[in-house]
Amino acid sequence: MDSIAAIARAPHHPFTVEPIVIDPPRPGEVLVRIAGVGLCHTDLVARDQFIPIPLPAVLGHEGAGIVEAVGEGVTKVAPGDRVVIGFASCGHCARCDEHLPSYCREFPMLNYAGTRADGSSGLRQGDAALSGHFFGQSSFAGHALAQERNVVKIEATDVPLELLGPLACGFQTGAGGVMRSLACPAGSTIAIFGAGPVGLAAVMGAVIQECATIIVVEPVASRRDLALSLGATHLIDPAAEAVLPDAIRAIVADGVEFAFETSGREAVVEAALGSLGSHGLLGLVGVPPKPDSSLTINLAALITYGHRIHGIIEGDSDLDGFIPELVELYRAGRFPFDRLIQTFPLAQINEAVEAQARGDCVKAVLIP
Structure with a gap:
């Protein structure tokens, strides 16, 4: 399907918002229409190659949105579900078995490589593949492909979905x-x-x-x-x-x-x-x-x-347990993270980067 994304093309250069094509979800994958995505320092150090993801790349790892389609075998969520997209983990190593997926044996490959585990990318422009799957999502975009394991269903309907993405990284950390x-x-x-x-x-x-x-x-x-x-x-x-x-x-x-x-x-x-x-x-x-x-x-x-x-890493979060806990604390008035957030259109991602660098806002959330 056609979508848009903020693309990192060179270190220390502005992002460019361009059309992209996203593959349909494969078995075990979930396609999410992004409602909002946090801008994190980790996205910038990846663009600038501290994390050496191949460029050009679609970054973004604090996404939240609505499930639009699911691949074969997905049972955790269904189209129409509200979700936060967290980091990727394998689900079968010793740390994952201990409910410590942020210390997963495969964490660097699954989150930083710019591809699926099999080396493919679900993002492209024409015939040229783009690096994606950053933290299992690449959510600086209108849509993102995630694994079933790293999406968290949000049952509460009285919380602003577009603001929940930072729970996936910065706030839960x-x-x-x-x-x-x-x-x-x-x-x-x-x-x-x-x-x-x-x-x-x-x-x-x-x-x-x-x-x-x-x-x-x-x-x-x-x-x-x-x-x-x-x-x-x-x-x-x-x-x-x-x-x-x-x-x-x-x-x-x-x-x-x-x-x-x-x-x-x-x-x-x-x-x-x-x-x-x-x-x-x-x-x-x-x-x-x-x-x-x-x-x-x-x-x-x-x-x-x-x-x-x-x-x-990631506040020792287990995603499915801790993110809903933070949502409930927010609903109870005990974790008012919305006070930290300022929203920007995705098209103004570079202005958001500058605003955070100047200290004009604490946490920028981009709205596609």
């Missing part, structure tokens, strides 16, 4: 990072580094977990204010502090029990590690600036104080 990966108990202390969409979702997750002290470190004043309104108890402007760990220990003298780092910048990660108290746990979700980015860690201090470092 932040909320799940605190609620699942770190599993912060009630009364605990946490420092969250960065108040972008992932960091602010982490703030909301920390409130849900009933953390007693929620410190947000963020250079943009408007985002600090938003974090405060969402439940942060303390704010730190890193530009005003010579030594970040000292500023955090001025609030929690022994250091925090948990730290959650969203920027991926080495100096910030090291500051987060230095903010931990004894047996503290640092969760890392930020994409580093370079594939070979590394840290300087004092091994004696790490051992002496029992500090722990946990790399986190």
Whole structure:
């Protein structure tokens, strides 16, 4: 069928919105008409080849929409169902069996290769194939092909479907990072580094977990204010502090029990590690600036104080369990992620990229 898509043709170049052709769904596949798709930093680092998906490519991995057709053997959803499209996983490796599909053995191939598992692509222009199937969807488009396994049926009809896509990655990473990966108990202390969409979702997750002290470190004043309104108890402007760990220990003298780092910048990660108290746990979700980015860690201090470092993908989400949980928390007024969102037409994707980069909006959602 004919559709449209925002195509990444070269690193660090604007997207171009062009007509494409999408194959009908194969066995096990689902065709979704996209109602809205979040714009995530991961899409941009893929365009710019930190993730080396072959270009030209249709990216986008926070899609939500209506099922239009299903392939042979699909029973989980039917045409007309409202769905969020999450990441792809194999369903049969050791981690998938443990309900930890974001650590699937096949995750890089299934989500980053730009093709189906058999090497084919369901997207093309004329006779030329386009890289697609990004995170099992490529939803910067009017329609997306997904696997049955990575679509999540949304039963609630009173939620704005076009805004739900970011639950598939950014928001579930932040909320799940605190609620699942770190599993912060009630009364605990946490420092969250960065108040972008992932960091602010982490703030909301920390409130849900009933953390007693929620410190947000963020250079943009408007985002600090938003974090405060969402439940942060303390704010730190890193530009005003010579030594970040000292500023955090001025609030929690022994250091925090948990730290959650969203920027991926080495100096910030090291500051987060230095903010931990004894047996503290640092969760890392930020994409580093370079594939070979590394840290300087004092091994004696790490051992002496029992500090722990946990790399986190997708907030340890199991998709079918956690995304509906976040929807219900939203309906109850406890996870107001819509306060972070500004919508743009898909045709204005480059304007949305610039708005996010300037800090004018926290989370852009594109409407085809």
